[in-house]
Amino acid sequence: MGEIFTNSINAFINKAQVKESVVHENLDADELMFYHSLRADLDLLRKKPKLQTIHYILDHSKSLR
Amino acid sequence: MKSDQDLIHLYITGDEAGLVELIRRYQSKIYTSIYLLVKDEYLAEDIFQDTFIKVINTLKAGKYNEEGKFLPWVTRIAHNLVIDHFRREKRAPMVSNGDDFDIFEVLGNYDESTEDRMVREQTHKDLKTLIQLLPSEQKEVLIMRHFGDLSFKEIADITDVSINTALGRMRYALNNLRKMMQSKELSLKN
Numbered sequence: 001m002g003e004i005f006t007n008s009i010n011a012f013i014n015k016a017q018v019k020e021s022v023v024h025e026n027l028d029a030d031e032l033m034f035y036h037s038l039r040a041d042l043d044l045l046r047k048k049p050k051l052q053t054i055h056y057i058l059d060h061s062k063s064l065r
Numbered sequence: 066m067k068s069d070q071d072l073i074h075l076y077i078t079g080d081e082a083g084l085v086e087l088i089r090r091y092q093s094k095i096y097t098s099i100y101l102l103v104k105d106e107y108l109a110e111d112i113f114q115d116t117f118i119k120v121i122n123t124l125k126a127g128k129y130n131e132e133g134k135f136l137p138w139v140t141r142i143a144h145n146l147v148i149d150h151f152r153r154e155k156r157a158p159m160v161s162n163g164d165d166f167d168i169f170e171v172l173g174n175y176d177e178s179t180e181d182r183m184v185r186e187q188t189h190k191d192l193k194t195l196i197q198l199l200p201s202e203q204k205e206v207l208i209m210r211h212f213g214d215l216s217f218k219e220i221a222d223i224t225d226v227s228i229n230t231a232l233g234r235m236r237y238a239l240n241n242l243r244k245m246m247q248s249k250e251l252s253l254k255n
Contacts, residue, residue: 031239041192049096053110057117
């Protein structure tokens with residue numbers, strides 16, 4: 001009896017998880033249009049770390065050899 | 066082009082070029098995400114560095130789960146380090162994060178000189194300022210989605226919420242940005 005109950009609960013939870021995982025990842029048309037109008041400007045905000053930081057990371061990696 | 070998994074394998078087996086390429090491929094996405102959250106270049110450099118040191122140590126220790134994707138994994142590490150930083154600082158990174166957030170209240174906190182400065186700045190600087198005014202959860206999702214290039218599923222996993230919540234936060238972020246831009250009569254070039 002307990003096992004049947006556990007199985008049913010698990011099936012219910014799994015179903016709920018599957019349902020959530022297939023949620024369509026798109027925004028509404030209006031929101032998407034606004035987002036697309038922002039994209040180019042958002043891209044202007046992209047930055048890179050300093051070379052010195054990258055070198056430090058690579059040096060750390062080499063030190064572990 | 067080699068896959069992330071190929072590069073990781075290359076690195077684990079002793080070829081540093083694997084790591085170099087992984088950093089080259091993702092440095093901008095990860096650094097920009099950190100920088101926009103902490104708003105300080107020096108701190109962002111430190112957190113970026115600590116993030117990759119953790120990545121290296123995990124890879125070298127053979128603890129990396131090959132089923133996971135590399136970028137979401139690194140973003141999660143960076144995200145946790147940012148949270149650790151704010152916990153240590155004991156200060157909130159953003160203006161508000163509650164359900165009762167009112168964007169017009171935030172805008173009211175602007176004094177005249179700040180507003181004047183915004184008008185003079187470049188469009189991207191204005192936009193950066195507005196992003197900083199978003200509640201932390203909304204800002205996080207916008208940054209991870211746009212700059213980190215993560216799916217809502219990946220964002221949901223990293224921030225420990227449902228996909229619907231992550232999606233809802235993105236909607237609120239966009240709507241709040243739009244309201245702020247309308248209120249400040251900001252227009253974008255594109």
